[in-house]
Amino acid sequence: MRNPLSNRIVNIPFSGIRKFFDIAAEMTDVISLGVGEPDFDTPWHVRDEGIYSLEKGRTAYTSNAGLKELKMEIAKYLERKFQVFYNYDTEMMITVGGSEAIDIAMRAMLDPGDEVLIPQPSYVSYEPCAVLANGIPVIINLKEENEFRLTAQELEEAITPKTKLLVLPFPNNPTGAIMEKKDLEAIAEIVKKYDIFVLSDEIYAELTYLEGQEHVTIASLPGMRERTILINGFSKAYAMTGWRLGYACAPKIILEQMLKIHQYAIMCAPTTSQYAAVEAVRNGDKDVIEMREEYNRRRRYMMHRYQEMGLQCFEPFGAFYTFPSIQKFNMTSDEFATKMLQEEKVVVVPGTAFGTCGEGFLRISYAYSLESLKEALDRMERFIQKLDFK
Amino acid sequence: MREKILAFIEKNSRVDLKELAIMLGVEEIAVANEMAAMEEERIICGYHTLIDWEKTSIEKVNALIEVRVTPQRGRGFDSVAERVYNYPEVNAVYLISGGYDLLVTLEGKTLREVAQFVSDRLSTLDSVLSTKTNFILKKYKDHGTIIAKPLEDERMLVSL
Numbered sequence: 189m190r191n192p193l194s195n196r197i198v199n200i201p202f203s204g205i206r207k208f209f210d211i212a213a214e215m216t217d218v219i220s221l222g223v224g225e226p227d228f229d230t231p232w233h234v235r236d237e238g239i240y241s242l243e244k245g246r247t248a249y250t251s252n253a254g255l256k257e258l259k260m261e262i263a264k265y266l267e268r269k270f271q272v273f274y275n276y277d278t279e280m281m282i283t284v285g286g287s288e289a290i291d292i293a294m295r296a297m298l299d300p301g302d303e304v305l306i307p308q309p310s311y312v313s314y315e316p317c318a319v320l321a322n323g324i325p326v327i328i329n330l331k332e333e334n335e336f337r338l339t340a341q342e343l344e345e346a347i348t349p350k351t352k353l354l355v356l357p358f359p360n361n362p363t364g365a366i367m368e369k370k371d372l373e374a375i376a377e378i379v380k381k382y383d384i385f386v387l388s389d390e391i392y393a394e395l396t397y398l399e400g401q402e403h404v405t406i407a408s409l410p411g412m413r414e415r416t417i418l419i420n421g422f423s424k425a426y427a428m429t430g431w432r433l434g435y436a437c438a439p440k441i442i443l444e445q446m447l448k449i450h451q452y453a454i455m456c457a458p459t460t461s462q463y464a465a466v467e468a469v470r471n472g473d474k475d476v477i478e479m480r481e482e483y484n485r486r487r488r489y490m491m492h493r494y495q496e497m498g499l500q501c502f503e504p505f506g507a508f509y510t511f512p513s514i515q516k517f518n519m520t521s522d523e524f525a526t527k528m529l530q531e532e533k534v535v536v537v538p539g540t541a542f543g544t545c546g547e548g549f550l551r552i553s554y555a556y557s558l559e560s561l562k563e564a565l566d567r568m569e570r571f572i573q574k575l576d577f578k
Numbered sequence: 579m580r581e582k583i584l585a586f587i588e589k590n591s592r593v594d595l596k597e598l599a600i601m602l603g604v605e606e607i608a609v610a611n612e613m614a615a616m617e618e619e620r621i622i623c624g625y626h627t628l629i630d631w632e633k634t635s636i637e638k639v640n641a642l643i644e645v646r647v648t649p650q651r652g653r654g655f656d657s658v659a660e661r662v663y664n665y666p667e668v669n670a671v672y673l674i675s676g677g678y679d680l681l682v683t684l685e686g687k688t689l690r691e692v693a694q695f696v697s698d699r700l701s702t703l704d705s706v707l708s709t710k711t712n713f714i715l716k717k718y719k720d721h722g723t724i725i726a727k728p729l730e731d732e733r734m735l736v737s738l
Contacts (some may be wrong), residue, residue, distance in 0.1 A: 222736040278650045485601035
């Protein structure tokens with residue numbers, strides 16, 4: 189029989205967490221800090237709108253680009269929150285999560301041989317999506333000493349004549365790093381100087397914790413709107429991961445081509461989710477604030493406990509992750525995480541799941557109740573004490 | 579800072595002050611001082627426990643009683659409200675807009691005990707015009723907490 193598979197696909201590795209999932213699934217009394225989604229349920233008024241739309245029989249396709257009502261609300265939201273203006277009709281589309289938007293943006297923009305700059309540690313889909321789109325991923329290794337922000341110098345050094353697109357994954361999963369306005373301004377200068385584009389994945393935009401400072405989108409900086417594909421969604425801000433709903437905003441010429449892929453591959457984002465999302469974006473500000481404050485309390489608590497147990501960690505100001513260093517224990521991230529799972533039954537994700545430069549770090553999520561965090565941190569502390577004695 | 583303290587302890591009054599201070603990013607002494615001041619000012623009026631008595635062997639009957647009263651000159655409803663809320667079996671008394679005046683929530687051991695309170699104590703007050711007693715059959719949610727909701731995390735153990 190002929191080989192049924194595509195070599196290009198076979199050569200893309202599986203994500204690096206399968207092993208942990210398999211070990212943990214066999215154990216009892218496991219406590220996990222390994223999850224990348226909110227612990228809250230979707231706010232009831234949002235769920236209720238989804239149910240209502242089903243009761244009314246709104247079960248048909250929507251237009252390819254998504255419900256007009258939803259796009260109009262998102263346009264207003266982006267203006268109100270981040271001072272960016274998008275034409276809901278020609279510059280915006282609703283996608284199946286931010287994930288789909290990442291995929292189709294790359295496919296719409298890349299030709300064979302085009303280089304895509306991907307700062308790491310970062311979410312696992314950028315690199316495979318670039319490969320699937322015939323692009324060549326070029327990794328930029330972010331540094332702890334810069335709090336895992338991307339610097340203009342790092343960017344400029346990675347640019348070649350083939351560079352087409354920069355992925356900008358902030359606030360960041362797994363590090364919790366953010367980019368402030370001044371950081372983005374420096375990046376924007378380089379982007380314009382070398383005439384490249386930015387895919388800005390801002391799915392965690394609502395979850396930042398710097399006092400008195402909101403998230404800034406690079407699309408709002410002068411001259412950047414026409415070079416930016418802005419990706420956001422409902423999963424993290426409104427605790428709607430399972431609804432699979434995101435959106436992309438981009439200049440018309442790019443968006444048109446993305447929409448073409450979406451039209452043939454997806455048709456439209458789930459209708460029920462779109463109706464629920466209208467309610468979320470229209471009346472969900474209060475829920476977002478409450479969840480953000482709860483995350484922020486947990487974040488401070490985690491950082492305090494790390495300090496007490498002698499675990500070094502830069503202070504993250506975004507998303508719901510911490511990224512402590514375990515370099516002093518002379519183990520790889522994978523060894524540390526495996527041993528801690530076996531001995532104390534705590535699940536964390538090795539930093540290497542998010543790029544080789546994540547070696548020496550762990551991603552530890554605080555999307556858990558305070559009670560769970562306490563229990564998990566007590567176990568971690570015990571584990572570290574045992575290591576210190578050896 | 580008061581709002582932040584209150585927002586937290588409204589849901590969890592058992593929190594350790596040191597931990598609360600860490601979570602709010604302030605000094606422990608500052609939290610302690612604010613808490614003491616708010617107790618003094620009666621902003622914080624108590625630290626109660628939410629109990630699902632159904633799951634215990636203790637029998638309790640709860641009723642909501644709608645009371646229509648004649649307000650008194652100069653004192654409005656306050657005087658009759660005071661006469662009612664001083665009974666220890668009365669849990670809460672609210673002045674209500676709408677079809678009646680006072681809503682009284684009452685806790686007794688038996689139906690008979692509640693009935694007796696209404697007929698002997700409440701109805702006999704001079705200013706009380708009428709009462710309507712509603713017994714609570716089942717509590718679904720109380721003080722913002724869904725009683726029946728199990729504490730389960732249905733998420734996968736690991737996701738990226």
